[in-house]
Amino acid sequence: MAEVGPFRRLLSHMQGHKKTIRLASLCSVTNKIWDLAPPLLIGLAVDVVVLQEDSFLAGLGFSDPWNQLILLSVLTFVIWGLESLFEYFYGVLWRNLAQTVQHELRLDTFNHVQKQGMGWFDERQKGDILAILNDDINQLERFLDKGANDLLQVSTTVIVVGAVFLFISWEVAMLAILPIPIIVWGSFKYQRSLEPKYAEVRDAAGKMNALLENDLSGMSTIQSFTSEDIEVARVGELSEAYRQANKKAIRLSAAFTPLIRMAILCGFTATLLLGGWYTLEGVLAVGAYSVLVFMTQRLLWPLTRLGETFDLYQRAMASSTRVLDVLTSEIEISQGDFKPEKEAIVKSDIEFQDVDFAYTRRDNTFTKLSLKIMAGKTTGIVGSTGAGKTTLTRLLLRFAQPNDGSIVWGGVPIDEWSLSHLRSSIALVEQHITLFPTSILENIRYGDATATDEQVFRAADAAEVSEFVNSLPNKWNTMVGEGGYRLSGGQRQRLAIARAVLKDAPLLILDEATSAVDNETEAALQRSIELVSKNRTTVIIAHRLSTIRNADTILVMDNGQIAESGNHDDLIANQGIYSGFWAVQTGKRS
Numbered sequence: 001m002a003e004v005g006p007f008r009r010l011l012s013h014m015q016g017h018k019k020t021i022r023l024a025s026l027c028s029v030t031n032k033i034w035d036l037a038p039p040l041l042i043g044l045a046v047d048v049v050v051l052q053e054d055s056f057l058a059g060l061g062f063s064d065p066w067n068q069l070i071l072l073s074v075l076t077f078v079i080w081g082l083e084s085l086f087e088y089f090y091g092v093l094w095r096n097l098a099q100t101v102q103h104e105l106r107l108d109t110f111n112h113v114q115k116q117g118m119g120w121f122d123e124r125q126k127g128d129i130l131a132i133l134n135d136d137i138n139q140l141e142r143f144l145d146k147g148a149n150d151l152l153q154v155s156t157t158v159i160v161v162g163a164v165f166l167f168i169s170w171e172v173a174m175l176a177i178l179p180i181p182i183i184v185w186g187s188f189k190y191q192r193s194l195e196p197k198y199a200e201v202r203d204a205a206g207k208m209n210a211l212l213e214n215d216l217s218g219m220s221t222i223q224s225f226t227s228e229d230i231e232v233a234r235v236g237e238l239s240e241a242y243r244q245a246n247k248k249a250i251r252l253s254a255a256f257t258p259l260i261r262m263a264i265l266c267g268f269t270a271t272l273l274l275g276g277w278y279t280l281e282g283v284l285a286v287g288a289y290s291v292l293v294f295m296t297q298r299l300l301w302p303l304t305r306l307g308e309t310f311d312l313y314q315r316a317m318a319s320s321t322r323v324l325d326v327l328t329s330e331i332e333i334s335q336g337d338f339k340p341e342k343e344a345i346v347k348s349d350i351e352f353q354d355v356d357f358a359y360t361r362r363d364n365t366f367t368k369l370s371l372k373i374m375a376g377k378t379t380g381i382v383g384s385t386g387a388g389k390t391t392l393t394r395l396l397l398r399f400a401q402p403n404d405g406s407i408v409w410g411g412v413p414i415d416e417w418s419l420s421h422l423r424s425s426i427a428l429v430e431q432h433i434t435l436f437p438t439s440i441l442e443n444i445r446y447g448d449a450t451a452t453d454e455q456v457f458r459a460a461d462a463a464e465v466s467e468f469v470n471s472l473p474n475k476w477n478t479m480v481g482e483g484g485y486r487l488s489g490g491q492r493q494r495l496a497i498a499r500a501v502l503k504d505a506p507l508l509i510l511d512e513a514t515s516a517v518d519n520e521t522e523a524a525l526q527r528s529i530e531l532v533s534k535n536r537t538t539v540i541i542a543h544r545l546s547t548i549r550n551a552d553t554i555l556v557m558d559n560g561q562i563a564e565s566g567n568h569d570d571l572i573a574n575q576g577i578y579s580g581f582w583a584v585q586t587g588k589r590s
Contacts, residue, residue, distance in 0.1 A: 127210025380548025383557030
């Protein structure tokens, strides 16, 4: 099957706007028809002045030259009025269509991106995705706003003016129209040549965006290592690559208009000479010759804008390919429609049954992993870095999919659950907390958008948030800043726990929730964790063993397997891996 081009793919995605496209196109064509009428009026006016009672209008019953001029004046007002009216119509229609398509594409693409598994994001740079959602979609908006109308109006000009020329003098028409096939051929040749150039431009833009996003996120690291010069050099290298990619495209597109001008010059000169000779010989009327000269200019001169229009078109097609590739990318995580009642979930164990899993192009993290997380109990998971602790949470939330085996909850494999129902049944608190640039109150309410202020306050009390919030000048309306940078690490962790409390999910997962806080904050977080874990299935992943010391069951992971399990006292008595971790953390062994 032949590959569908970017333009057809874009049109296919815009199926819902067919009526608007047709109406906007009709207004563009109608506007251009009225726009081409003034040269005819000029020709008629010349005809009236030169021939008077023998003019073309006299043959229509207006014998008095003055009445002919009055008629032309009235027609001028009508034609210019209609031309202006349809210019307004097509302007409103195309621009609104551009904004609507831009809005829908951005939402559709972002919504599609949100459905992808974490593996999809691991394979892509965040900055490149941002470039697609912003810059590339904006390129499409620019083309729909201006380029589509230009293409329609140039096509209309060629058809209408060509018909007028043939009506007046087919010999002159042939010479005037002769450059058009050359121009069209050259346009398509340039189009094919520009396509890969602008694909390079968009790729370079994505890479630069990715680096800028990464550097802005890691500015504290850059400054602490005094690596500003290194980063300037890296940005400069990618910016230079972007500049060079644009330079190649510009060199090609800039040559387009001068070449077209030379073709236009040939057509205009031919009309001027041949039409003038016919007029001198009495074959053509002076008015008809005037029409031909003016129409030649109206026919050929707009073609000089084809360079700019094709430039817009090729940029838009390069961008649409990137956008639609993301929008049509396969969603790796499938789902079912199983939606068990909350009461049933609370009482159900979670079982990993012979689970195999490997990240892309890496060795297996898990091979035939089997374990059980007991319902209503607290399970602690420990292990050295890379043992697979966080991967367990990714699999439970279906951020990633096992290569083999299954995870059963509520008696049903979780890949048969509705994805939204599964994730709404799990509250996750990670080491790296994501807060949004809004108030503390709204950041906690993120756990349940329907919660009242009172419910938010109760969740905050459980997470020991209220005391520090009430000490702030704006209290609950305090803006946390982008990423929560105005709060300390411990405060961000408490807000995340409050958010999880408000969600009130059957399963609570705490992934290194106390790893980056001081002892006092850890003690407060542990009190909160103990409170919210009661009568709830809780999984606590921790390097600090003090965080999971009181867990009902502790699982010790090593090389993707459960090496030990039991409670704290049992594992200490076993003198195994856990006992060694404990000895190091309590200072009994270095």
